[in-house]
Amino acid sequence: MVQEVAFALSVVDGHAAGLVSTAEALTTRLPRTLGLLDAGKVGGYGAMKVAAATAWLSDVDARAVDAVLEDRIPDRNSDQIRKAANHAAMMADRDGASRRAERNRSGRRLSIRQSDTGVASIEVEDGPVEKVAAAYTRIDREARALRADGETRTLDQLRADVALDLLLGGQGGKSERAEVFLYMDLNTYLGLNDDPAEMAGHGHIPASLAREIAGGSNTVLxxxxxxxxxxxxxxxxxxxxxxxxxxxxxxxxxxxxxxxxxxxxxxxxxxxxxxxxxxxxxxxxxxxxxxxxxxxxxxxxxxxxxxxxxxxxxxxxxxxxxxxxxxxxxxxxxxxxxxxxxx
Structure with a gap:
């Protein structure tokens, strides 16, 4: 069913799965949240947060949380709804919350999200909170050290650059060789036109950025x-x-x-x-x-x-x-x- 919805709506699998599971939960065990949705007191994204927060509960506990949230989440933003729903769910089944935390930590993964032209994001999902915090502290420390040495990049830029350099096996501020697949025609490469190029897995990028990437010292044409x-x-x-x-x-x-x-x-x-x-x-x-x-x-x-x-x-x-x-x-x-x- 998830795959059918993904094809029909032209959305990624994860979003389709969220739509299907939310629809099922609202029409079976979250009737009060469905009522708030119908009344315009909760948006679709907020309803998805409630469904996700209660997905691991039994039907009885989910209905209990649904009743508790009826007066707590109307006219709240999605982040407030997420926090309220997660707290109510943990209070409903404290032992189950501990087991869920263990399962979530074992489900850690790395994902990439393509964004606007020329940029993308990489994320460690569901990483152990203590390791994520320690990793951020190290990245921030190295970024601040570079800033103190006279770097003109902002701290946000330095944190991003340090994190990527560390992932590529280098040290903060040093570039390492990476492999990407870039499609551009000869005239664009030579600067005779400015037709967009395409990077596999990302999409089209401006000709100027494509020529910059193609001009790297380790580039193979x-x-x-x-x-x-x-x-x-x-x-x-x-x-x-x-x-x-x-x-x-x-x-x-x-x-x-x-x-x-x-x-x-x-x-x-x-x-x-x-x-x-x-x-x-x-x-x-x-x-x-x-x-x-x-x-x-x-x-x-x-x-x-x-x-x-x-x-x-x-x-x-x-x-x-x-x-x-x-x-x-x-x-x-x-x-x-x-x-x-x-x-």
């Missing part, structure tokens, strides 16, 4: 051959100081991201999968291979989900309810139509 009419990738040039990974590399460069519509996991972090399963006659060829993140790879094998790759590279996904969604690799450049030969 790779020639990609495209169909001038469609902009689709046809072949990879072999002029590169590292050996090619052949078919695997071609499919990842062509797809750029997970082929499930709405998923932006970079192809280099995805699984290479047969659109038609190998055991059912699939072939290991670029015409049948696609990139899918691990979650969507597993979803593909669930009963009722059908994946079909057309001869033009269009992937059609049919869900168990019969809804169909198409996905095509993005062209490397805008289709140019028929052009006379350059001679």
């Amino acid at each position: 790779r020639r990609i051959i495209t169909d001038p009419l469609s902009g689709q990738v046809l072949d990879l040039g072999r002029d590169r100081y590292r050996p090619t990974a052949g078919l695997d590399e071609f499919v990842r460069v062509r797809d750029r991201e997970c082929r499930r519509p709405g998923c932006h996991r970079v192809a280099q972090a995805c699984d290479l999968d047969h659109s038609l399963p190998w055991q059912h006659g699939g072939h290991t060829a670029d015409t049948e291979l696609i990139d899918l993140c691990r979650r969507d790879h597993r979803l593909k094998d669930e009963p009722g989900w059908n994946y079909r790759l057309g001869s033009d590279g269009t992937l059609t996904i049919t869900t168990p309810t019969g809804q169909s969604y198409d996905s095509s690799p993005p062209p490397l450049h805008e289709p140019r139509g028929e052009e006379p030969p350059p001679f």
Whole structure:
């Protein structure tokens, strides 16, 4: 159901899961919060906070918390609602709250969130609070030391730079080599135009920023051959100081991201999968291979989900309810139509 909602509303899985679980909770065990929502006393986001805070409770305890909150959360902002709901839930089941804390700490993970052009965020989710606090203290201490040595960057900028440098294995203020996949045409690289470039997993970035990234001392340039009419990738040039990974590399460069519509996991972090399963006659060829993140790879094998790759590279996904969604690799450049030969 979550996947069906994600496809239908074009939202990410996590948001779809929140919508589904909130709807279920409001219509079963949080009737008073639903009443406040209907009356305009609580917004949809606030209702999601109540549903999330009580999700681990039994039905009896959830209804008790719902009753307690009826007079506490009307006309409050979402953060106030979250705090009130969490407190009420812990009071309703104190032993369960302790067990939940242990489970939450074991569910720690690292996530990335793409934001506006040229920026993104990385977050350690559900990390042990004492380690998170200690990490922030170290980052802040190194940032302040750099500031005291005459750095002109703001403290916020220094904290961000120090944190990223430490993650990349360096020390505060020193840049380390990182690997990203940047798509830009030759004329943009040479400064003959300012067409936006594209960074895999992020989206389009201004030409000036793309040239700055491409001009790094460790940058590896790779020639990609495209169909001038469609902009689709046809072949990879072999002029590169590292050996090619052949078919695997071609499919990842062509797809750029997970082929499930709405998923932006970079192809280099995805699984290479047969659109038609190998055991059912699939072939290991670029015409049948696609990139899918691990979650969507597993979803593909669930009963009722059908994946079909057309001869033009269009992937059609049919869900168990019969809804169909198409996905095509993005062209490397805008289709140019028929052009006379350059001679």
